[in-house]
Amino acid sequence: SESKADILNVADYDVLPDGGDCTPALRKALEKCRESGATTLLFPEGRYDFHPDLAEEIYLYISNNDEGLKRVVFPLVGFENLKIDGQGSEFVFHGFISPFLVEDSSNITLTNFSVDFDRPFHSEAIIIGWDEDGMEVEIPQQFPYEVRNGLLTFTSGEKETGPLTTVSKGTVYGSGHMLEFDTEKRETAYMARDYYFKTTASYPVKKLDGRKVLLRIPNLVGTPGNTLVFGPNHRKHPGFVLTRSSDITFESVTIHHAGGMGILGQLTHNISINNCKVTPSNGRMLSTTADATHFVNCTGYIKLTNNLFENQKDDATNIHGIYAQVTRKTAPNQILIQLKHRQQHGFDLLRPGTEVEFVTGKSLISYGRGIVKEFNRINKEYMQVTLEEEAPAELVPGDAIATIRDYPEVTIANNIIRNNRARGMLLNCRGKTVVENNTFHTPGAAILFEGDAFFWFEQGGVTDCVIRNNIFENCLFGVWGKAIIDVKAGIHERKEESRYNRNIRIEDNTFRVFDDTPLLNVYCVDGLTWKNNTVEKTDAYSPTPRKFDAFNVTYSDNVSIDTKNPY
C-alpha cells in the first residue's frame, strides 16, 4: 500500500486542467517526482493541455519513425518505479510535440488517461468528383489549410502575419500521402490504393468555392462522398517512445492520435499493453498516422491483450529486429556496416559483447556468428565493428548482420484489430509467439510474416508460432497482402534452400470471407500446420477476381494442411 509521500498529486504543482499550458508546471512536477522518489504521479480527472513552447528538447532516434530534435512533454528518462495515473484524464497536445518518452527507465506504469492532438497531423476531405486530370474535394473546418501560388498547404489555422519571406513558416501540416476511406463504414475504401508523393508538403490545386479545391493531380480516383485522408509527410511525433527500458505497462490508455506510431518500443525488456485503445476522436477517420504499436530489438516479453486497435494509418503491430548492411570488410576481424533504412538511422544496435549473426543479403541465410569486441560509431548511419574473431570467410558486401538476443515471448490475445490501413499483425519474432482470441477486420493480410535484408532491413523469422481461436472477419478487402495469413520473406536467391519462418500452427480459427479470398500464402517456410479452421462465406463486399488459390505454398518443407481448397 502506498503512503501519501509516495504519491505526487500534480495539482500541488499547478498542473491544472484549466485550459492553460500545463507543460512547464508538469516539468517541475516530474523533477520533484524524481527527487522525492514518489512512485505515483496522480492527475485529478480533467482535460490537460500541453503546448511545445516550454517543453524539454531531446534529439531522438526512433526506429520506424522520424529522428530529430523533439519537444517532449513527459520525458521519463532514468526513472524507476513510477506509475502515471490519469484517473480518466484527457491529455491534449498542441502543435509539433512528442507526448511521452520512456528512456533508460524501469518499472513504469501508464494508466487511465487518453492522448489526443488538438489539430491532428493528418487532414481529411470529402470527395466530390474526379476526372482524369484531377479530383474535386471539400475540406472540413476541422482541417485548416490555405491555397497560395497554386499549392494547397494544410496549416495550424493560425494567421500568417505579413508577406512570405525567407523565414516564413507558420505551422505547416505537410502531407505526402493520400488514401480513400469509406465514410459510412469508417474503414479504408474497398480495394483503395495508396497515393504516395515524393517529399512534398503541398499539392497542386485550383481553389474553388468555399472550402472546395480541385486537386490538379492526374489519375486520382475515388467514390463521391468518401473521405480522402491526407497522411502527413513525416512520423515525427509518435505517442509513446520506449527505449532501453524495462517492465513497461500500459493499462487503460487511449490513444486518439499521434504523429507517427502510437507506441514504439525499442531495445526494451518486458512490455505489456492491456485494455488499451487506439481509436480516432472528433469524428476523424484516422487515429495514429502510422502503426498502433511497433517493437524493435526488444527482449523479455511483449503482451498485447484486450485492446482495440482501429483506424490507424498502418498495422496494429510489428515485432522485429534490425539488419545492418555490411559495406565492406576492412580487416579480417573488422567490418564497416550501414543502417540502410533511414528510419533506423541512429539505432543503438551494438554493444561490446553483443552476439551477431551474419546473413546473406538476398537469400536471408544465416551463415555465421560473431561477438562484437568494440565498435566506432562514424555517424548515425555507419559503424566500424571489430569482432572478437575473424569474420566468416564467405562474407561479402551486401550481406547483413543482426543481433542474437533474448527474443521476446509474444502474447497477442483478445484484441480487436479493424479498419486500419494495411495489415493487422506483422509477426517477425523468434521468441514463442501466441496469437489467440483476436478479431481481425483488416483490408490487407490479417497476419503477415516478412523480414528482409535489402529493403526494409527488418529481421524476422518465427521459430514457434501459434495462431488459434481467432476470427478473421472479411479481411483482404484492400490491396495489402496476398492472403489473410501471408507468410513471406525477402528471399530472392537460393529459394530452394533458404527457409526463414519455422514451426507455425494455425488452428481452430474462423475465417469469414466475402469471396474466394486466399486464406494462406506460404513461402520459404519449414514447418506449418493448418488444422481445424472454419471457413464461412458472407456477402459483406462484392467479390473480386482473385489471382491466388485459398492455399498457396511454394519453396517450403513440412507443410500440413488438413483441408482441401474450400472454394
Next chain:
Amino acid sequence: SESKADILNVADYDVLPDGGDCTPALRKALEKCRESGATTLLFPEGRYDFHPDLAEEIYLYISNNDEGLKRVVFPLVGFENLKIDGQGSEFVFHGFISPFLVEDSSNITLTNFSVDFDRPFHSEAIIIGWDEDGMEVEIPQQFPYEVRNGLLTFTSGEKETGPLTTVSKGTVYGSGHMLEFDTEKRETAYMARDYYFKTTASYPVKKLDGRKVLLRIPNLVGTPGNTLVFGPNHRKHPGFVLTRSSDITFESVTIHHAGGMGILGQLTHNISINNCKVTPSNGRMLSTTADATHFVNCTGYIKLTNNLFENQKDDATNIHGIYAQVTRKTAPNQILIQLKHRQQHGFDLLRPGTEVEFVTGKSLISYGRGIVKEFNRINKEYMQVTLEEEAPAELVPGDAIATIRDYPEVTIANNIIRNNRARGMLLNCRGKTVVENNTFHTPGAAILFEGDAFFWFEQGGVTDCVIRNNIFENCLFGVWGKAIIDVKAGIHERKEESRYNRNIRIEDNTFRVFDDTPLLNVYCVDGLTWKNNTVEKTDAYSPTPRKFDAFNVTYSDNVSIDTKNPY
C-alpha cells in the same frame, strides 16, 4: 620558419585527388593533426572530392542559416594554430554536406583552395514564355529533376529504385523560391521580384517535350531567354561556419557554391577575409544560396578586403547582433526570453556575467542595462534569465534584450560587390566601421542600415561609420531598397525621440546612376554628413519612375548634406 614536423601533408594519409571520397582519410589526417600539433595541413594541388557517407556528424545551430544534424567534412573543433593550405586545390562536395566548421578554435588560417558542390542546392531553367496561368521553362542538363503526380521535384539525378513508399526519399533538392536573372548580363533581371512559396519542395507543373515543363503557377512573369533561378527551401549547408573562435583568416579562398551562406561567423573574435572570391562555377547563375558573408555577435575586428562577392542569392555581408524577446518577467530579477527568429534558435547568446541592454520592442529605445547572474536554457527557443539586480521597472512583454560587448571594428575595403540578389552591405555594428574603395553594382541598396526587435530581431545601430571613395555603379536596378544608401531602423513607435544610427559620414564617393535614383534615405538618425560625393548619369538601364527624392530625410537630427537634389 616551419619545421617538417609542423607540416602534415594529407597525401601521407591517403587523402588523394583521385576522384574517390576523401572524407574518411581526411578525418584521420585531422585527428593526426590534432595529436601531433602540426600547424599546417598541406594539400598537394588537385581536385579533392568529399562525400557525406563517412563524415563526422554534429548538431549545429548556425545563425541565419538552418540548424540541424550536419555531416561536416572539416570539423575544426578545439584547434589552435592551424593553417589549411590547399596550394590551389579544388574541394568538391557531393550531396547534403557541410564543408567547414571552426568551433572553439583560435588562430586558424584557410588559404589557397576553392569550395564547390557537384550538384548545387539551387536549380535553374530558361524562360520560354508565360501567360496568366503559368510559365514554360526548359531545364538545363546540369539540374536533374523529375515530374511525378503533377509535381516538379529537383533531384540528385540518381535513379530511384522501385515504387514510392513511406521511406522513399531519393535525394530531393527542394525549392521554395524563384527569381529571374538576366542571362546575358548575369545579374538579377531588371526590377525582378522574388516569388516565395510556403514550405514546399516541389512545384505544380505539366510535363512538356524534352526538358521543358509548364509551371502551373499563376502570375509568374519574366523575359524569354532569361534564367529562372530556383532557390533551395533551406540553408542547411553554409560553406564555412565560425563559432566561438578567434583569429580566423581567409586568404585566397574561392567559394563557388554553398547551401546557405558562404561564411557565417558567430561569437567569434577577429575575422579577416582577404583576396577571396564568392563566384559561380560551371556557367551557373548563382554562387552561394544566401549571403556571401554574415557575422553575428562577433567581437574584435572584421576585415573584408580585396574580395569579389558576386551572384550570391543574398547580401555580400551583414554584421549585427541578436535581440531576444522578453516573454514576461517571472520575478523582479528574472525574465523569460525567447529567440523569435527560427534561424536564431539555439544561439549561444548569454553567459553568467554577460552585460545586456533592455530595448523597447517597437521603438528600439535602449532604456536600461543588467548583468546576467545565471540562466536556464529551457530549449533552443526559450531561456529563463536571472539578473544580478532587478530588471527595469518599465520592462514589458514584447521588449527585447541584446548583449553589450566589444563590438567589432569593421573594415570593408577594396571589394567588388555585384550581380547578387538584394543588397550589398548591411552595416549594423556599433564598432568603428570603415567602408572604402569598394565598387558596388547591386540591384538593391548598396549599403543598408537596419535593425529591429520584432521581426528579424537583428541588433544594429552604428555609432561611427565612414563610407568613402566607393563607386556605386548603377545600383538599385532591382526592388530591394529605397535608396543606394538606405539608413533604416525598425522603429514604429516614438519616432520623434528614437534615434538608432549615429555618426555616419559619406564622403568622396562616386554615384553612377541610370535614372533619378534615390541616393540616400535617412530615418531616425542622429548625425549624418554627406560631403563631396559625385553623381554621374549613365544609360545602363531604362529609367523607372521613382517614388523618392535623391535625399529623403525623416525623423533625424544633425544631418548635413552639402549639395542640392542633383536631378
